[in-house]
Amino acid sequence: MSDEILTEVIDRIGVARINRPKVLNALNLATMEQLVEALERFDADPDIRCMLLTGNERAFAAGADITDMTDASMVDMVQRNQFARWERIKRIAKPIVAGVSGYALGGGCELMMHCDIVIASETARLGQPEINIGVMPGAGGTQRLTRAIGKAGAMDLVLTGRMISAREALAMGLVSRVVPAEHYYEEALKVCHELCTRSPIALRLAKESVLKAFETTLAEGLEYERKLFYMLFATDDQKEGMRAFLEKRQPVFAGR
Ligand code: CAA
Numbered sequence: 255m256s257d258e259i260l261t262e263v264i265d266r267i268g269v270a271r272i273n274r275p276k277v278l279n280a281l282n283l284a285t286m287e288q289l290v291e292a293l294e295r296f297d298a299d300p301d302i303r304c305m306l307l308t309g310n311e312r313a314f315a316a317g318a319d320i321t322d323m324t325d326a327s328m329v330d331m332v333q334r335n336q337f338a339r340w341e342r343i344k345r346i347a348k349p350i351v352a353g354v355s356g357y358a359l360g361g362g363c364e365l366m367m368h369c370d371i372v373i374a375s376e377t378a379r380l381g382q383p384e385i386n387i388g389v390m391p392g393a394g395g396t397q398r399l400t401r402a403i404g405k406a407g408a409m410d411l412v413l414t415g416r417m418i419s420a421r422e423a424l425a426m427g428l429v430s431r432v433v434p435a436e437h438y439y440e441e442a443l444k445v446c447h448e449l450c451t452r453s454p455i456a457l458r459l460a461k462e463s464v465l466k467a468f469e470t471t472l473a474e475g476l477e478y479e480r481k482l483f484y485m486l487f488a489t490d491d492q493k494e495g496m497r498a499f500l501e502k503r504q505p506v507f508a509g510r
Pocket of ligand 1: 316318320
């Protein structure tokens with residue numbers, strides 16, 4: 255096993271760091287496989303409450319690895335079915351916070367969009383530049399980006415391939431927060447620490463419900479949300495959270 259994805263556990267946070275600095279964290283097949291395995295391991299670990307996905311200061315990820323694809327035929331691409339791995343990220347139930355500095359381009363931007371909260375350094379540069387190399391986004395860029403920022407912004411980014419700054423991405427609704435460059439990792443970790451104090455089951459259902467909005471009509475989504483809300487009244491965490499509020503103390507959520 256190589257070390258293209260570095261993992262560590264900090265308190266109850268599973269941290270995964272993309273580690274191919276020489277190629278700006280370009281995502282080759284092995285890297286994606288390791289990443290998905292790491293996230294699934296964290297998801298299955300009852301001691302882990304949330305995950306932090308990050309890269310380095312220069313790059314979160316500059317896209318799918320172009321050297322993997324240059325000479326591939328259409329049949330190669332179909333048989334490789336590389337985006338099946340990305341579907342597995344979609345099924346991760348615990349929250350994933352992205353700490354993004356530098357380039358998040360192409361598959362890197364798409365990977366970022368698979369995360370739930372995005373903390374971006376003000377140095378971040380985001381975009382879907384696939385059009386510049388004769389292709390188009392393939393890991394959800396035309397779909398998630400359009401749902402995240404709307405048609406006008408998505409067409410602009412996908413058809414021109416231009417890069418945008420973190421501030422522009424914030425204004426478009428593509429990232430959650432922008433922080434000074436030196437604080438992006440610390441801030442992302444801080445968000446994770448906050449999530450660790452919340453009810454894990456409520457987090458899980460809340461994430462599921464927000465993601466449902468991408469898949470369904472408003473009426474169906476509202477119905478789904480209501481059912482998940484009622485389900486939480488079968489948990490100890492709901493009783494603990496509401497009683498702690500009335501007793502003017504901090505809740506301690508056991509995840510039951
Ligand atoms: N794949 C493979 N290698 C990459 C790469 C990628 N996506 N991005 C950067 N690299 C490599 C470069 O080839 C270079 O390697 P060498 O040192 O061996 O030459 C190294 O990383 C450093 O890159 P640059 O010298 O180009 O650095 P720069 O600062 O001049 O430019 C950049 C940075 C603007 C990000 C530029 O590297 C770039 O445009 N990269 C490609 C971005 C891109 O097109 N991404 C989309 C890929 S396709 C995709 O993602 C499909 C999908 O939907 C899943």
